[in-house]
Amino acid sequence: MSLEQLTYLFVVGSFVIYIAIAFWSRASSTREFYVAGGGVTPLANGMATAADWMSAASFISLAGIVSFAGYDASGYIMGWTGGYVLLALLLAPYLRKFGKFTIPDFVGDRYYSNLARVVAVVCVMFISFTYISGQMRGTGIVFSRFLQVEIDTGIMIGMAVVFVYAVLGGMKGITYTQVAQYCVMIFAFTVPALFLTFSMTGHLLPQTGLGATLDNGLPVLDHLDGLVTELGFASFTEGSKSKIDMFFITAALMFGTAGLPHVIVRFFTVPRVRDARISAAWALVFIAVLYSTIPAVAAFGRINLIETVNGVDNMGTPYEEMPQWFKKWENAGLIAWYDHNADGRTQYAAGDAFTGRQHKPIYWGAAKDEVARNFYSNQRHVVNPSSGEFDPKVQPFANEIYVDPDIMVLANPEIAGLPNWVIALIAAGAMAAALSTAAGLLLVIATSVSHDLLKKTIRPQITDRQELLAARLAAMVAVLIAGYLGMHPPDYVAAVVALAFGLACASFFPVIIMGIFYQRMNKYGAISGMLVGLISTLCYIVYFKFMGGEPQDWLLGISPEGFGAVGMVLNFIVAYLVAHLTPEPPKHIQQIVQNIRVPGNSGSAYY
Amino acid sequence: MKQNTKAAEQYWRRNLQIIFSYLIIWFVVSFGCGIVFVDELNHFNMFGFKLGYWFANQGSILVFCLLTIGYAVRMSRLDSEFDVHE
Secondary structure, three states, X not given: OOHHHHHHHHHHHHHHHHHHHHHHOOOOOHHHHHHHHHOOOHHHHHHXXXXXXXXXXXXXXXXXXXXXXXXXXXXXXXXXXHHHHHHHHHHHHHHHHHOOOOXXXXXXXXXXXXXXXXXXXXXXXXXXXXHHHHHHHHHHHHHHHHHOOOHHHHHHHHHHHHHHHHHHHHHHHHHHHHHHHHHHHHXXXXXXXXXXXXXXXXXXXXXXXXXXXXXXXXXXXXXHHHHHHHOOOOOOOOOOOOHHHHXXXXXXXXXXXXXXXHHHHHHHOOOOHHHHHHHHHHHHHHHHHHHOOHHHHHHHHHHHHHHHHHOOOOOOEEHHHOOHHHHHHHHOOOEEEOOOOXXXXXXXXXXXXXXXXXXXXXXXXXXXXXXXXXXXXXXXXXXXXXXOOOOOOOOOOOOOEEEOOOXXXXXXXXXXXXXXXXXXXXXXXXXXXXXXXXXXXXXXXXXHHHHHHHHHHHOOOOOXXXXXXXXXXXXXHHHHHHHHHHHOOOOOHHHHHHHHHHHHHHHHHHHHHHHHHOOOOOHHHHHHHHHHHHHHHHHHHHHHHHOOOOHHHOHHHOOHHHHHHHHHHHHHHHHHHHHHHOOOOOHHHHHHHHHHHOOOOOOOOOO | OOOOHHHHHHHHHHHHHHHXXXXXXXXXXXXXXXXXXXXXXXXXXXXXXXXXXXXXXXHHHHHHHHHHHXXXXXXXXXXXXXXXXX
């Protein structure tokens, strides 16, 4: 079978499985729709949480980012795993004991205020829509790269699939679908990584292979450090970011992870408090399988890229001799070459090969267009080459290559010379990553509308059946909006993701922590803290990301990505001060706080 | 659940002690070894890794896993001890 047929087979086959699972475990009550009836085993919930958490970005992009940023990208690796320690120790068990359906539920009840509930709903919506549009875009991109359909068509197919299984199955349906998606995703990611490690180092595990010694007698990382510094890049294992910035970025990602609504809600689905702790541990283990593999994939990928492009003698490789995958991804627009020194050889070094925004290549004509290629070498023409100047003291030649970070995962099987079915598997894995996260977010949005807004705020008298119908309708509308956002992405997607984490970190994390660990915290403190955290973070990010603020004006050198952690500290301080100047919370609220601290009688999530 | 206020308070105090000690480890491994002291640790080499880099990219994940597993086990025992398990 050809690669395309195999890819279709895997992708369509996995879709059929997801929909079948959702049909078999469809929700018939709000309890099943919101929290899967509260009867998910810790192991299954751990897997579902891992799939929910690991998005298209984790699967496709993160290895590439680590590959090019080296140590500087450690914040992502530590932040996106370390957040689960906070979840397991500080949030999951108590929220499970509290036993409601959503975060706004907790905020509204604990702080005995519908205003607090509505503020929380607004945050949930903002964070979730930001995130889901990226996932929808992700499905579209996977379709376009592997199956040669338009991105918009791919998004529509993705919408249809998510629509069927999230709207029908609710939390119960997506939980078991996510278990299947985790398996697909982890298999697709680790198999090429294992082969790649074995072929380069003879080690079986990527985690130890990264420390292996290569044929030339150097450890992998020392070899890579040598290669990149010779080409004018910063050392791979040592960062160029300031320590304080690293510190705050890592903190914002960690606390933000612990405050993300679609992750927290997963811990409402297990039967008991201890199951919440156990499933948090499982979730982290399942996530760690992928995240601990990433640095190896990143390092091997970078070595392969450099040695392929620059050749063994570090003089560059004649274009005609470049392997097939290079040309394939050149057609897909993920790699570009401009021969600055006109020697017919590809050369990769520090610096931008192309000018303009983000230094991405702008191609002349379409990929299939014969005239848009060089008659002799068949390379794709680009219209925006940079000047090609370079400092001979730092590097041997100018950079002639543009590489999209995603290539590190997408081209891995081909670089390692793996059979077609592995490449097809990557497509199914990437799709699983995008769909599982999208479905989880979709449910959070639907629940916020039908439960927090409709049932708890606007029309408390509606029946369970009506609420379920409202949840399904809300999910439908949310799919349409998410699809629209995916097709018309704001051109600052990356910046918006920083915003989502920053807001989760500065708003939800402190308010939940104080709700559990600080009995004296009252509604005045909580609301003012949330607003201060939210507004300060929002202003900082908007000013520096969208209104042209310059990096030299950063407060203490903290980049917008890391400011959520500052917002969090402000939230804590303001909430504490305000709570001390205002009356303590009513007795029955203090009773709730004491009650959630001790397990027992959490058997049924009460309503 | 046989729970009087005093036992509940004691359970909570023990829980806070456990959380506190685990979070110290969490902080030292990630923010300490992975960021603040990374340059100093990078002078040491372990199995082909610079130690600071290893903590930031591999070691911290490993320790995080151990912490969450340890906490789940430790708390299950504490639950039984105070007879608040379900």
